[in-house]
Amino acid sequence: MCGDSRDSPGRRDSTEAAAVREFWGRVGVPGLIDVHTHFMPERVLRKVWAYFDAFGADDGGDGGGVAWPISYRHDEERRVELLGEFGVRAFTSMLYPHKAGMARWLNDWAADFARRTPGCLRTATFFPEPGVEAYVREAVETGARVFKAHVQVGGYDPNDALLDPVWGLLADAGTPVVTHCGSGPEPGRHTGPGPIARLLARHPRLRLVVAHMGMPEYAEFLALAERYEEVRLDTTMAFTDFSERLMPFPRAESERLVALGERIVLGSDFPNIPYAYVHQLEALERLGLGDAWLRGVLHGNAARLFGLGSDPGE
Structure with missing residues (x-):
């Protein structure tokens, strides 16, 4: 497991970057496209890290708590550098509000971050509140390439009437929406799949990317992807040792991963992961689904989704 940045950072980072680059080079892709990485205003990120620092700490004295150390507790500049050293050609700045009045400010921050950060796919977000359609439309028209919706943290029903025009707008624009809608980690x-199933019934062309493969309701979200051709799933934390201990993927569903291979995209949750970045890649490889499947997940599928050419900024 990766320690914090004080543990021989230069040596550790160099060794890990070499391992990541060796992995994707051996698989046969020109680099990685990671659709689920987090960059956000510093004070917001600190609160996110505090949540993970406390995760599992209160175990009721029965030893049931699960530690979630942040492997990449670096400053923003170093985190961006690390993705470059890993060979991540394009990535996102997943950010999300937990209450009304935050989303527009977060979108402004994310637009500035994307302008000053090569390789970043400009990310935006929203919350069910008056004015949401206007600021989402503004974000789309000024260049947002992906949105993040966090149903768990936001505590909102994706079918809230205030969001209906937003989903329609995003469906019409063909803009992907990475959505944390599964019931993990809490x-x-x-x-759960019910609210999203109702949403997709009304907006079947929505390019919804189910974060974390929908864990722990993997089978139900795979079924939604089978039903709606624009639904994708990202691999964020799925299949790793950490998640397999808590919310294991049912191996009986492995054949469905093959059938949906063109609609599964790489996500990592960098920097908020309790293990080394390369472990997510190794966890995908040990599924045994073959290099062609891996090439699509690590690069090709997201390249098509975002229309990326040889230059990921295109």
């Missing part, structure tokens, strides 16, 4: 009032 369930919310509106998590």
Whole structure:
């Protein structure tokens, strides 16, 4: 497991970057496209890290707590550099509000971050509140390439009437929406496949990317991807040792991963992961689904989704 940045950072980072680059080079892709990485204003990120620092700390004295150390607790500049050293050609700045009045400010920050950060796919977000359609439309028209919706943290129903025009707008624009809608690591009032199934019934062309493969409701979200051709799933934390201990993927569903191979995209949750980045890649390889499947997941599928050419900024 990767320690914090004080543990021989230069040596560790160099060794890890070499391992990541060796992996994707051996598989046969020109680099990685990671659709689920987090960059956000510093004070917001600190609160996110505090949540993970406390994760599992209160175990009721029965030893059931699960530690979630942040492997990449670096400053923003170093985190961006590391993705470059890993060979991540394009990535996102997943950010999300937990209450009304935050989303527009977060979108402004993300637009500035993308302008000053090569390789970043400009990311935006939203919340069910008055004015949401206007600021989402503004973000789309000024260049947002992907949105993040976090049903668990936001505590909202994706079918809230305030969001209906937003989903329609994003479906019409063909803009992907990475959506944390599964019930892991902790369930919310509106998590699970039911609310998303109702949403897709109304907006079947929505390019919804189910974060974390929908864990732990893997089978149900795979079924939604089978039903709706624009639905994708990202691999974020799925299949890793950490997640397999808590929310194991049912191996009986492996054939469905093959059938949906062109609609599964790489996500990592960098920097908020409790293990080394390369472990996500190794976890995908040990599924045994072959290099062609891996090439699509690590690069090709997201390249098509975002229309990326030889230059990921295109």
